[in-house]
Amino acid sequence: MIESAKQLHESTSANHRNVYVLANTIRDKVGKDLAEDLPEMADIIYALNECGKLQDDAAKIMRGLKTHLEKLVCAIVVRDGTAGRIETPYCAAQPNIKMALSLPARSTKPELFMQMMRALNIPETLLGDGDTMPECVRLHYPGVVEMISAKLAAGEPLPEGLSEAVKQFPEFRVKITSRKGVQEQ
Secondary structure, eight states: OHHHHHHHHHHHHHHHHHHHHHHHHHHHHHHHTTTTTTHHHHHHHHHHHHHHHHHHEEEHHHHHHHHHHHHHHHHHHHHHHHHSSSSSSSEEEEEEEEEEEEEOOOOHHHHHHHHHHHTTTTTGGGTOOOOSOOOOOOOOOHHHHHHHHHHHHHOOOOOOTTHHHHEEEEEEEEEEEEOOOOOOO
């Protein structure tokens, strides 16, 4: 494993430990010394909010790099015609390429959204109108994807209206089974 990957893991692990310790320290201090100090608690809330933004950004960077590498691994597997497991001292990795679906959102594509809901036989009275009728039904994305995937795998056509609303695209994943810790020799 390259040294920078181990360093990133160690840095993230150390930060996690520090966050845990410092958060408990702050919780104890607020409970004992600052229970009535509203300005100080407001400052702590502000600091925690800024910390959350930094952590979210760091997680976004790591997820983006992971997604990029998953696509790259899957592309190489397809190019070379190999679909087997990748074995390393640290993990076993299984590339997986499957078709994913993009469903239209009510907020961005209301016409396609309603077309899809009609194709799924969902009464419009349950969908709400934003003003006088409350929204009673929302799609469960994993369930819709499973239903559509099963129809496509069986060679069945999608209900009329659904095939126009749903977009298909490849999804590249690598399933990881750990063998030993990143920092282990």
